[in-house]
Amino acid sequence: MSDLLVLRDGDDVAVATRDLTPGDRAVTPDGSTVVVHGDVPRGHKLALRAVATGDPVRKYGQTIGVATADIAVGDHVHAHNLGFDPGEREAPLGGTRTELVVPDGPRPTFRGYRRADGRVGTRNYVAILTSVNCSASTAKMIADRFPQDELDAFENVDGVIALTHTSGCGLVPDSEGGQVLLRTLRGYAAHPNVAAVLVLGLGCEMVPGSALAARSGTVADLGMPGIGAPDPAESSGLLAGIPEDTVVRSMTIQETGGIRATVRAGVEEIRAMLPTVNARQRTECDVSELVLGLNCGGSDGYSGITANPALGWASDRIVAYGGTSVLAETPEVYGAEHLLTARATRPEVAKKLLDQLEWWRSYMAAGQGTLDNNPSPGNKAGGLTTILEKSLGAVAKGGQADLAAVYDYAEAITDRGFTFMDTPGYDPVSVTGIVAGGANVVVFTTGRGSVFGCRPTPSIKVATNTPMYERMSEDMDLNAGRIVDGTASLEEVGAELLAMILAVASGEQTVSEELGIGAEEFIPWHLGAVT
Structure with a gap:
């Protein structure tokens, strides 16, 4: 192993493979040596050629910045002598195509859970998805009622997880932030690694549980005040349907009778889901x-x-x-x-x-x-x-x-x-x-x-x-x-x-x-x- 890695021909710097100290003669992959001028920690850059102040410094065959001071061969190149270069970089709109070759032999396979929408899951979870931060603590209390020893009887269930967050209310409903949050929560509800989902809300939030638990429809149909139907081009991302074989339940803390009552009801809902989720089998x-x-x-x-x-x-x-x-x-x-x-x-x-x-x-x-x-x-x-x-x-x-x-x-x-x-x-x-x-x-x-x-x-x-x-x-x-x-x-x-x-x-x-x-x-x- 050489002391330095040179990533592309013409690079101004190499990467140290060990800690270098002043006076070391660092060996490059071609057998030449560079006398080290100062401490260069492992993974840091050493100058292979002199670079004048203001000139570009190249690594990977690309410019990584400009010299903010004169750099000599053997110098440590880092924040003290290398600065950001905001210069223009031409960004072509395509044109470089790569033909990837499939190797000979049998195709690789894995054992996953095929869902009703055709996608494949690699895990088989029950998720408690909160529509608002106000229901986060309650969701965690429900999930905590299902430690691993209680799930040992359900060998095909990977766990009961509470997916909580810090938002769900106080957003402008038809804003970019409101749309992003809804899209994220819906994406988790419909995820192929989730076989069953309990959507848990408080009951008065911006994102009602019905909007997350519904399998179809526009956001306007789902009771999202202030949000109209999405652009059809975005509908697959915003309202991706929950697979028909995903078990979906929803409840709100206010309607159920408070935290304690909701924890009891949520535990019962999930216990009822577990046999169905456990019946799912991995296939090739x-x-x-x-x-x-x-x-x-x-x-x-x-x-x-x-x-x-x-x-x-x-x-x-x-x-x-x-x-x-x-x-x-x-x-x-x-x-x-x-x-x-x-x-x-x-x-x-x-x-x-x-x-x-x-x-x-x-x-x-x-x-x-x-x-x-x-x-x-x-x-x-x-x-x-x-x-x-x-x-x-x-x-x-x-x-x-x-x-x-x-x-x-x-x-x-x-x-x-x-x-x-x-x-x-x-x-x-x-x-x-x-x-x-x-x-x-x-x-x-x-x-x-x-x-x-x-x-x-x-x-x-x-x-x-x-x-x-x-x-x-x-x-x-x-x-x-x-x-x-x-x-x-x-x-x-x-x-x-x-x-x-x-x-x-x-x-x-x-x-x-x-x-x-x-x-x-x-x-x-x-x-x-x-x-």
Whole structure:
């Protein structure tokens, strides 16, 4: 293993594979050496060539910023001498097409739950879905009445989870925020990993339980005051039907007689659901039924070198077989959007992504910020300096496949292939949108050590580096750091990850599921004025 990784010919910087100190002679992959001038932590950047103040600095074959001071060969390149470059980047509206090859041999399969609408679940949950924060505590009390030992008699039931949130009232009903919340809650009610849902409200909120529990109709039909019928083009995302074989019940605390009475009634409702849910059986399903969510958190200098491209390899393989993958976190593709728009199958797909980025520029400006406020302090400690560098590594999760569709937050994912969803970069809000869209498996890459979960969808956590994996092995599912260590190739780790995705889709638990975490990470994106 060399001391430095050079990612593309012509790059101005390399990535350190170990902690470097002044005077070290760091070895590059071709055997040449660079004398190190200062401390360079593992995962950080070392200059391979001199860069004058104001000149661009290249990594991944792309500009990651401009030098804010003269940089000499062997210098540590980070926030003290590298700054954000807001320069224009041409974003083509398609034109780059990649033909993904399906490998010879039998097609992979997994054992999932086929629902009445044709989608396939990887889990079989009973969900208590709250229409408003006022019913959150009551929902948790009901779920707490079903510990694992009570569910042991129902081997096909993965659990009873309370999906609570902090909104549901005080929003302008026909605002963007009201629509986003409704779309998110409906997406969870209709999710293929949910076999039964108890919709629980207070009784006087903006989003009545009837709007979430109904299987069809417009929002106007469902008693949403102030919200008219949606645009037909958006109806599949806003009012996606709950499958006919999903058991649906709803109640309100006010009508039922208060918290204690509602807990008693809710427990009885769920006990009545359990035999029906338990009767569902896993069946053999083709790999093309996977809807894979791609996300990252606590990224570091290795994210774009190990875990993210290995996930991109697995994503490409699933797409080649006719499945679906979903990239997200719009603020974290800023600076790399041209790599995605070039792969768009149609100009309007690329244009929608660019429109979303323009919305984000305005949104950040209204909040007195800019998109280059990223990376986070943890990202910077791990070696990432600018949002351009972070984004170039983040898009690697999407592999090389053509970009087939771009979705709004929590919109139902209906296209097959590699797709994108507009979400914030904040992990739980981002993944909540992806799951609401229908992702039945999520892979979450991390360099600093995220402890993320996202029930009812299993979350596979992939470490980008071996030291963190060894330190937090009880919270990680796979170590992609072996790619840098030289003990496994990118393709080998990608193949391991694909095999793990199929095993988890068939019921194998992830480490976050073993710990029982994931319900608290249900956080719909809060947009708009609260009155």
